Amino acid sequence: MNILTMMWRNVRRGAMTLRFPARPPVPSGFRGLVRFDPALCTGCAVCRFRCTARAIAFSSAKTEFTWSYDPGQCTFCGRCVEGCKTHALSQEPSCPPVYLTIGNLKTSYTLARKPPAPKNGAAAPPPAGDRTKQPTKGDAQ
Amino acid sequence: MNLITALARLLIFPGLLFAVPVAWFFLWVERKSVAMMQERIGPPFMQPFFDFIKLLGKSTPSRSGVDGLLMKAWPLIAVSAAVGAVGLLPVLPSSGGFEGDLILLLALLEVPAICIIAAGFSSRSLFGEIGSAREAVLTVSYNIVFLLAIVSIAFSQHTFRLEALAQLPATPLRYLGVLAILVCIPAKLHINPFSLPNAEQEIYSGPLTEYAGPELAMWQLSHGLEWVAATGLVATLALPHVAFWWLGIPIFAAFSFGIVLLLSVLAAATARLAIDTTVRFYWQCTLVFAVLAISSALFMRIRS
Numbered sequence: 001m002n003i004l005t006m007m008w009r010n011v012r013r014g015a016m017t018l019r020f021p022a023r024p025p026v027p028s029g030f031r032g033l034v035r036f037d038p039a040l041c042t043g044c045a046v047c048r049f050r051c052t053a054r055a056i057a058f059s060s061a062k063t064e065f066t067w068s069y070d071p072g073q074c075t076f077c078g079r080c081v082e083g084c085k086t087h088a089l090s091q092e093p094s095c096p097p098v099y100l101t102i103g104n105l106k107t108s109y110t111l112a113r114k115p116p117a118p119k120n121g122a123a124a125p126p127p128a129g130d131r132t133k134q135p136t137k138g139d140a141q
Numbered sequence: 142m143n144l145i146t147a148l149a150r151l152l153i154f155p156g157l158l159f160a161v162p163v164a165w166f167f168l169w170v171e172r173k174s175v176a177m178m179q180e181r182i183g184p185p186f187m188q189p190f191f192d193f194i195k196l197l198g199k200s201t202p203s204r205s206g207v208d209g210l211l212m213k214a215w216p217l218i219a220v221s222a223a224v225g226a227v228g229l230l231p232v233l234p235s236s237g238g239f240e241g242d243l244i245l246l247l248a249l250l251e252v253p254a255i256c257i258i259a260a261g262f263s264s265r266s267l268f269g270e271i272g273s274a275r276e277a278v279l280t281v282s283y284n285i286v287f288l289l290a291i292v293s294i295a296f297s298q299h300t301f302r303l304e305a306l307a308q309l310p311a312t313p314l315r316y317l318g319v320l321a322i323l324v325c326i327p328a329k330l331h332i333n334p335f336s337l338p339n340a341e342q343e344i345y346s347g348p349l350t351e352y353a354g355p356e357l358a359m360w361q362l363s364h365g366l367e368w369v370a371a372t373g374l375v376a377t378l379a380l381p382h383v384a385f386w387w388l389g390i391p392i393f394a395a396f397s398f399g400i401v402l403l404l405s406v407l408a409a410a411t412a413r414l415a416i417d418t419t420v421r422f423y424w425q426c427t428l429v430f431a432v433l434a435i436s437s438a439l440f441m442r443i444r445s
Contacts, residue, residue, distance in 0.1 A: 003410045007178040015182040 023095045031076045032092040034069055038109050040088035041067065047080035047089060056080060068108035071096055146237055147228075155373070156228035164365025165189035167372070167401050171332075174405040189365065196358035208263050212352070215260040216359035222252030223366030230373040231304040232393055233386050238304040243295055246303065247288065250370055253363050254280045254329070257338070260360075261348025272347020275416055276338035282423040283328040283335075289431035290321035293438035294378060299445075308382045314441065317434050319379045323400075324427050326371050327407060328419070330364070334411040335419055372397040 018024060026032070034056075043065040048058035055074035059066045076096070081089045099105045150156055168189040176183025204212060226249035229242050254276065261273025295301045297314050328335035339347040346352075349360055376396040383389040414422070 004406075007406070007409055010180045011177050013180065015177070016180040017182045019182075 020098075026093055026095060028093065030091075030093045031078045032094045033071055033096050034074065034076075034080060035090045035092055036067065036069065036107070036109060037088045037090070038111055040086045041109075041111060042086055042088075042114055043067070043111065044085070046083045046085070050079040050083040052079070053077070062113070064110055064112050066108060066110045068106060070103060070106040072099060072102055072105055150237070151225065151228040155230050155232040157224050160224060160227040160366055160369050161362065164362065164369050165193070167368040167397075168361075168365045170398065170401050171368070171405045171408070174402055175409045178406070178409040189361070193358050193361060196353075196361070197355050199354035201354035201356060208265065211263040212260060213356060215256040215263065216352070216356050216363060219253040219256040219363040220359050220366065222249045222256075223363050223370055225249045226370040227366055227373065229303060230370065231307050231377060232373070232390060238302055240300070240302050242303050243291065243301045243306065246370075246374065247291060250329070250367070250374075251280075251284070253367055256363075257348045257360075260352070264348070264351035266351045268344040268346075268350040269348050271344050272338045272340075272350070275340075276348060278416060278420060279328055279335060279338060282420045283325040283427075286321055286423055286427045286431040287325040287329070289428075289435050290318040290325070293431070293434035294318040296435070297438035297441045299442075303377060307377050307380070311379070311381065314434060314437050315378060317430065317437070319375060321427065321430050321434060322375055322378070324430075325423075326375070326400075327404060328423070329371055330367060330404065332404060332408040334407075334414045336408075336413050337416055337419060340413055368401065369397070372400040375400055 043058075043060065045058045045060070045065075047067075048056045053073050053075045055070050055072075057066075057068045057070075074096075076091070078091060081091055097105065152158060166189075169184065169186060172188070173183040203209070226246050229238070229246045229249070231238055258273045258276050258280070261269035261276065294315050295306065297312065298306060298309050300306060300309070327333070331339050339349065344350070349357065352360060373393075376393050380392060380396055383392055
């Protein structure tokens with residue numbers, strides 16, 4: 001009889017399903033979209049190395065490098081965030097957004113390479129060129 | 142019953158034209174009520190119709206040889222038999238009928254089950270064969286009780302004519318028989334706890350695993366028509382006779398709707414039983430009532 005009571009309670013309470021675009025609340029520590037802070041990134045590419053889903057792509061030149069991230073491929077495992085020593089990566093505590101086209105959520109950053117840190121504690125020279133560019137959405141590569 | 146009346150009953154009311162929308166409605170009621178009991182939204186009102194149209198528009202993989210022909214034929218035979226069974230129901234008072242139409246109705250109600258068994262074996266799928274074997278065992282199990290219950294009702298009231306049965310005053314024995322029929326209907330309609338032939342978590346759709354497109358649409362329609370025929374049969378046997386058609390039809394529809402809701406509650410409240418438990422249930426528990434009903438019918442017949 002317990003099940004009948006439960007079913008009756010369910011009927012009276014109504015549906016718990018959320019209609020789109022409503023999203024369910026997430027617990028603290030939820031691993032959502034990977035956020036990128038260009039100011040902290042050194043271009044070490046450890047995140048690309050740790051990303052088994054190949055959601056993070058990295059291409060490097062002499063003076064600049066490009067970091068891109070496709071949430072459509074991401075499994076939100078958080079290994080890139082764990083491996084980022086400069087804490088340039090973090091994860092949003094919210095559900096990833098819905099996308100209708102492959103690569104629609106892809107973001108790409110092209111940054112100037114930082115000069116190597118001085119060895120004998122001397123003051124660091126000023127960075128060369130533009131440091132960051134605005135993220136470009138839908139920049140499928 | 143002349144030819145025109147028979148065709149009108151088969152094709153218009155309560156046959157094809159009336160029964161198909163009612164079948165979709167019953168399928169929606171079942172899905173929606175189960176969803177509500179599980180805190181889900183459930184499908185919109187027109188969903189069974191949309192499913193049917195969508196499946197009709199899909200192409201099916203071509204199958205050559207006898208198997209391909211048989212796989213196309215089984216759902217059509219099942220739909221035809223189910224429409225025939227619905228067409229025999231005496232929804233309207235003084236709607237005709239003939240002596241022995243109850244036997245024809247029982248035979249037609251069995252045809253979809255036989256078609257499903259044959260379809261599963263024709264598809265040559267492992268899941269289809271397992272599902273068909275389960276369906277065959279289930280059919281043998283519940284049909285003993287189902288047939289004994291109906292025969293006892295007909296035997297005690299001296300007629301195998303549906304309309305006469307509907308008009309005769311109900312006896313306690315008839316209610317016992319209706320109860321036994323109600324116990325068999327979940328197995329006939331493959332709903333929980335007797336949904337083992339199409340246990341989707343174990344064997345996908347069982348006998349219908351290899352079906353797609355218009356053929357699958359026909360199977361769904363046949364399933365809906367089975368709902369209409371089975372609930373209509375119970376309504377015919379359980380409801381008191383009403384002289385006015387304008388009162389009889391709403392009562393008939395409301396009662397059938399109530400049975401659909403009752404079966405939905407059962408489906409939502411129970412889990413699937415294993416095949417041995419199902420067989421034991423019908424052969425050990427329910428058979429006692431059916432034997433009791435038939436022996437009471439014999440006793441009443443001897444006394445009268």
